[in-house]
Amino acid sequence: MPDTIDNAFLACQRALEDMILPAIDRANPLAVEQAQLVLRMLGLLRARATLLHPKARKELELNRSAALAVAGPLRALEPTAADRLEAEAGAAGHLLADPATPTDALNQAAAGIAAHLSAAIATCGPRDDPAARQVERIAIDSQGALIDLHRAWFAPTGFDDTADLPPLDILLAAPTP
């Protein structure tokens, strides 16, 4: 079957570029600026559309890895929160083991882990305790791969110096620690 999604993106881009942008009144800078941004946004979405599912899988893998990394040192401070993180990580493992898990379910699970991690970190703030600082440090460190994934995702917007960053397809294929 033909790839109608990619074709449709291309058609939208060409419509904007060939017909709509030239017809916009140059005296309306907001309309010109926004039409150009819509064109660039369509280009970004076209490049990313086929990667939404692999990105959701990678994001859940990385959140699961962060949860397991934090749960260990957190146990000495907040055993219930540590149990919760390990349970979330276990559930994420099951979702990832099933190749048919839908994208939405992967996203929901990743958001759930992030919410529990955030709640755990909130409990560390007021503690004057080296163990709390260790939890924070591990949590911060664990966010690096996730942030890089999103930097690579948005690299075409040009706001970030991504010279040091591997391309998105390499990051998606990289093993998760």
Add this chain to the structure above:
Amino acid sequence: MTVPAQAPSDIRNAPTEDFIARSRALFPVEAELDRMLTRKMRKRAEPRNPAGYSLDALVVCLERFLQDHGGPGQRIGNPRWMAGGASKIQIAFTLDRPANGGGTEQLDLVMRMEPAESVNTTSRLREVQLLDFFQDKLPVPKVRWLDDDARWFPEPTIIYDRASGVTRPTDQENRVSGIGQRFSPELRRELAPQFMDALARIHTADPAAAGLAAFHRPAPGTTESALLQLNRVRRVWHEDHSFSFPLFDAAGNWLERNLPVLDHATILHGDFRAGNFLFDEGSRRITAWLDWERGHIGDRHRDLAWTTTSSFGNLAEDGKTFLVSGLIPLDEFYHEYERRTGLPVDPARLRYYRIFNCYQLITTALCSAWRIVHLGKTHQDVLIAWVEGVGYSQAQELRRLLLEEL
């Protein structure tokens, strides 16, 4: 980061009075900012009304406003959108009116208004007070009128003189909001001293002078200044966020534990960088300092850390020297600042405000931007959606800085 599917009952889309009251109690901020943030939340659930913010509709508002303020015989001409910013609605127009000595005069004016909800919720009253305050100290637009309580316009609005000049060399690529703007070495030589002079004039102005009633003056010798800023960002995050971000929470913990003591209360521009000044390409003189919406009274290191943010500058032709705002090497920037102001630059407080500014920019780019695009609150949602990527470069910087501190 992953945004969970929004429940129809997401309270942040339609906050209750109880939610707003709890948010205000959790995160006390300056009175004027509390007024604006509370207004934002109370208006959030209002249905979209893009027609009410169209050029034609806003010109009708202008006509009504000028009928009530400008006297008889006035005529609005050539109303047109202005582009270049991401947070406010701006319309340029001319106003022909009877001159004092007879005949007519033509004013070149700008109407500057909050959209239904801005990526930065700020106060037009404060902006006017700062513009008035610096009228005889810096090139700034002269304010003509203020509709502070949105009686004539859909949102609080300023009308001020349109300054001449450009934000970037006309042969250079346009950058969104002027972020990362480039200047030739020749232009840098002319603009950099003016840039430093303006910063010194702002930071050495007396915040106790009359005219800044909408600003709280934090007490030196305390952490009040930093706490008010932290509370402001936390409140915005609390009211706007759609996802959990553990890095952000860890940063909040660190910022709260390390609140710096204020040594000297300073007037801050809040967004002092290329893109927020106009210059004349012929004379190479700065003609106006704009966008004072983030201005407040506080710690000068907040401005210094903001102005020296990596994404607001770029590398010189040698590929190594970082140019603050594309204009001046970093070391020279600090040296010149101390020489011109007599105020020392404290590396520890600079580090604190670097972390704080990342925290602020993440809130704007990933949290408020998502919410207002989701709810369709501005006249340029596609621009707001486009700049969301800024949040991840700031997150990477925040992570790096925090790992150095912890």
